[in-house]
Amino acid sequence: MTANSKMLALLITLGLGAAQASDDHGGPVHPKPYTPGVTLSKAVQASITPEQSIKILQAGNQRFAAGRSLKYDHKRHVRQTALGQFPFASVVACIDSRSAPEQVFDTGVGDIFTARVAGSTVNEDMVGSLEYAAKVGGSRAIVVLGHSNCGAIKGACDDVQMGNLTGLLAKLKPAVEATSTSGERNSKNYSFVNDVNEMNVKLTVEKIRATSPILKEMEAAGQIKIVGAVYDTATGKVHWQ
Template sequence: MKMNSNSRRNALKIFSAAFMLSMLGGKIAWAASDSPPLPANVMTPEAALKRLMDGNKRYVSGKLNVRDFNQSRVALAKGQNPYASILSCADSRVGPEFCFDEGRGDLFVNRLAGNFVTPDILASIEYGAAVLRAPVIMVLGHSECGAVKAAIDAEKNHTDYPGHIQNITSALSPAVKAGQKHGGNLLTSTTLENIKINVVKLKESTPLLRKMVDDKRLIVAGGLYHLNTGKVELVA
């Protein structure tokens, strides 16, 4: 069914009003519910970051929370209320919900090889912060990252990768150059620099994220996931 011009204008007004309410700290109504499905997820940025790291401690120790997904399914059908956004590598060995011992509806996860900010990823993360009001963003890199290895190979050996893979190595090139300045293990230093570069990008992203960081409504952190231990080390 086609919308006439008045209907389109009204729809735009409704969307704009909802967005402004979210930016002003108002509540967006959840379908068929007046409150978020997971009220325990409403917390300060500091508490949200602590919850992430406490969950990782449980994961490393093997003392994981027991979850009944049947109980949460109906509530989550009414809406989502994640307390953290994660920018993670697409590597199959890295699972944010696992390594932070969280269930469905808790984390707003954005994944791509190399865990770096693109326009589409930025839009998604802005949605998580401004509309879903997740008070913490974590850029989650990991040890032995294949995307970082490819970027190092491209930088040092001028290797050309097929298809769009070269876009990844080009995007990670600044991290390789920064890693080379530090000496030592180039893979480790590049991985760390890539995390830090993208933390800064998100903190300084205008107009949404930078203002939320300045207003103390949002924390942007960087973590390094160690494949051999499962531990997430805060590095930014």
């Protein structure tokens, strides 16, 4: 089996490139250019630039924050993506119930890869997942999405010790240490917590680049963008770093 044949077999196994996604009549799902609310096809995914990927997410968040989210036909999208997926972006987010990326960015089934863990941090498994999403899955952007009033960030600020959470919060400590906001250095100081949150997003973006030569090279070549953002739980708006 040739290298190309092995890659094709891998794509089919992973549900990527198994077939061009099609509508109920067998035709292509998605006309060019990208249209919000319509299932993505391989051709449209390939036509989206990293910059356009970010703009699509920004437009989706504007709809969400304004209360104008699209009405998705999820059942139809499930049928259309059964044999293939062509997401245009990947999002690293917190497990917080208020900040689900699919809702915050007003996206549909098959639109984005999401990796979620308390504190929006990354480890080897998360970075490996992002490599897969970009190199194999065709994702055009990686967004590290923090959010206001994050319990994990507050826990790191307060040096909380609790089972396996202790090790997770330790990954957020570099952001606490790198933040020099005046006043109390704990969760009672809202400004401090907010600044630690912003710093954690920035450090996570840097960590992705530092631990993944694959993603760093793809970004340098203009194939993807890696950016940070913070979701405001009070307004529904995303602030981009």
